[in-house]
Amino acid sequence: MNAPTSHTPVVAIVACLMPDMGIGYAGKLPWKLAREMKYFREVTSRTVDPSKQNAVVMGRKTWESIPPRFRPLPGRTNVVVSRQFSHALEPAGPKGPAGVFHSNSLHRCLELLPQRVASLERIYVVGGAEIYAQSYTLCDAMLLTEIEPAPGAEPPQMDTFLDRVAVAERFERQGSVDAFVPPGVTLPDPETVLENGFQYRFALYTRRV
Ligand code: FOL
Incomplete structure (x- = not known):
């Protein structure tokens, strides 16, 4: 992991994925x-320094997939990336919701965020597939929830996948997320959670070399 400095906050991917790298179906989880x-919510919201905030960067389709009552994701600077926007990083504006920025470039918004948003701790890239695919080379770590159908449960239909090769080239599994997540993030014990026909665990991947 890169040593974080005041002008280069840690950038991390957060995703929940199946053994076949599936993350979505029909525009939703x-x-x-x-x-x-x-x-x-806890990982992306909590900070080590209570005077700071994190940013969540997402593609336009992911923004639209979040239930309107939950967006913008509270307590975090939200950045929505779309080729249709005309700036590298601008507030969504008086017509848009507060705390939301628009960007037409993932690369540029990651560069500009620390200059434009004071007291930024980490930047979380939260999807979806098109944004993840552009972010591997820009990220220090991945917080991956490794999910599979519970024993005997049917696998869900999936139509959106991450690139296994791109992930494996860049990141290696560290196992426990303890060293990465800030205090206040509740971790399950035992590590494997069984919920609603799925089982999953929270894993940390860090950049190779
Ligand atoms: N990463 C992981 N690990 N799990 C996810 O579900 C996930 N989802 C996205 C990106 N990375 C992920 C994108 N999709 C909300 C909804 C969809 C979504 C991301 C966030 C959302 O409504 N979040 C609220 C919490 C709502 C609740 O508590 O039910 C938030 O405040 O974060």
Whole structure:
């Protein structure tokens, strides 16, 4: 992991994926998991320094997939990336919701965020597939929830996948997330959670070399 400095916050991917690297179906998550969502909310919200905030960067389709009552994700600077926007990083504007930025470039918004948002601790890239595919070379770590159908349960239909080769080239599994997640993130004991026809565990991957 890169040593974080004031001008280069740690950038980390957060995703929940199946053994076949599936992450989504029909523009949504293929599962409904309250405990997993709580982990996502805590990890992306909590900071080591209580005076700081994190940013969540997502593609336009992921933004639209979040239930309107939950967006913008509270307590975090939200950045929505779309080729249709005309700036590298601008507030969504008086017409848009507060705390939301628009960007037409993932690369540029990661560069600009620390200059434009004071007291930024980490930047979390939260999907979806098109954004993840552009972010591997820009990220220091991946917080992956490794999910599979519970014994005897049917696998869900999936139509959106991450690139196994791109991930394996860049990242290696560290196992426990303890060293990475800030205090206040509740981790399950035992590590494997059984919920709603799925079982999953929270893993940390860090950049090779
Ligand atoms: N990573 C992981 N590990 N799990 C996910 O579900 C996930 N989802 C996305 C990206 N990375 C992920 C993108 N999809 C919400 C909804 C969809 C979504 C991301 C977030 C959402 O509504 N979040 C609320 C919590 C809602 C709740 O508690 O039920 C939030 O405040 O974070």
